[in-house]
Amino acid sequence: MKKVVKIKGMTCEHCQKRVETALNKLPGLKATVNHKKDQAIISVDGAWDENAVRAAVSEAGYEVVSVSDKKGFLGL
Numbered sequence: 001m002k003k004v005v006k007i008k009g010m011t012c013e014h015c016q017k018r019v020e021t022a023l024n025k026l027p028g029l030k031a032t033v034n035h036k037k038d039q040a041i042i043s044v045d046g047a048w049d050e051n052a053v054r055a056a057v058s059e060a061g062y063e064v065v066s067v068s069d070k071k072g073f074l075g076l
Contacts, residue, residue, distance in 0.1 A: 002070035003042045005053060009062040010035040022060040026052055041070060 010016055016035040023031035028046035033039070042053070054064045 001044045001048065003044060003048070003053075004068050004070050005040040005042060005057070006065040006067075007033070007038055007040060007057055007062050008065050010038060015062070018060045019057060019062055022056040023053065026056055029053070038065075 007019060010019060010033075012035060016033045019040060020031055020033040023029060023033070023040060023042065026049075028044060030043040030045070031040045034041075040057075050067055053067070057064050
């Protein structure tokens with residue numbers, strides 16, 4: 001399962017790396033963050049804990065705006 005997490009406050013590659021590092025410390029998650037799109041794409045291997053994701057982003061100094069399921073090609 002993949003999730004798209006919209007994040008507010010990232011302005012540079014340092015911000016991107018900080019959030020990515022925080023998210024990748026969470027068990028069962030692999031995150032790729034893009035500050036230009038203000039989002040993280042998270043691959044979940046196991047249980048999804050949105051509260052842990054929100055807390056990790058907040059502790060890194062940023063804010064989660066929304067979380068949604070990642071759709072595949074053509075929205076499927």
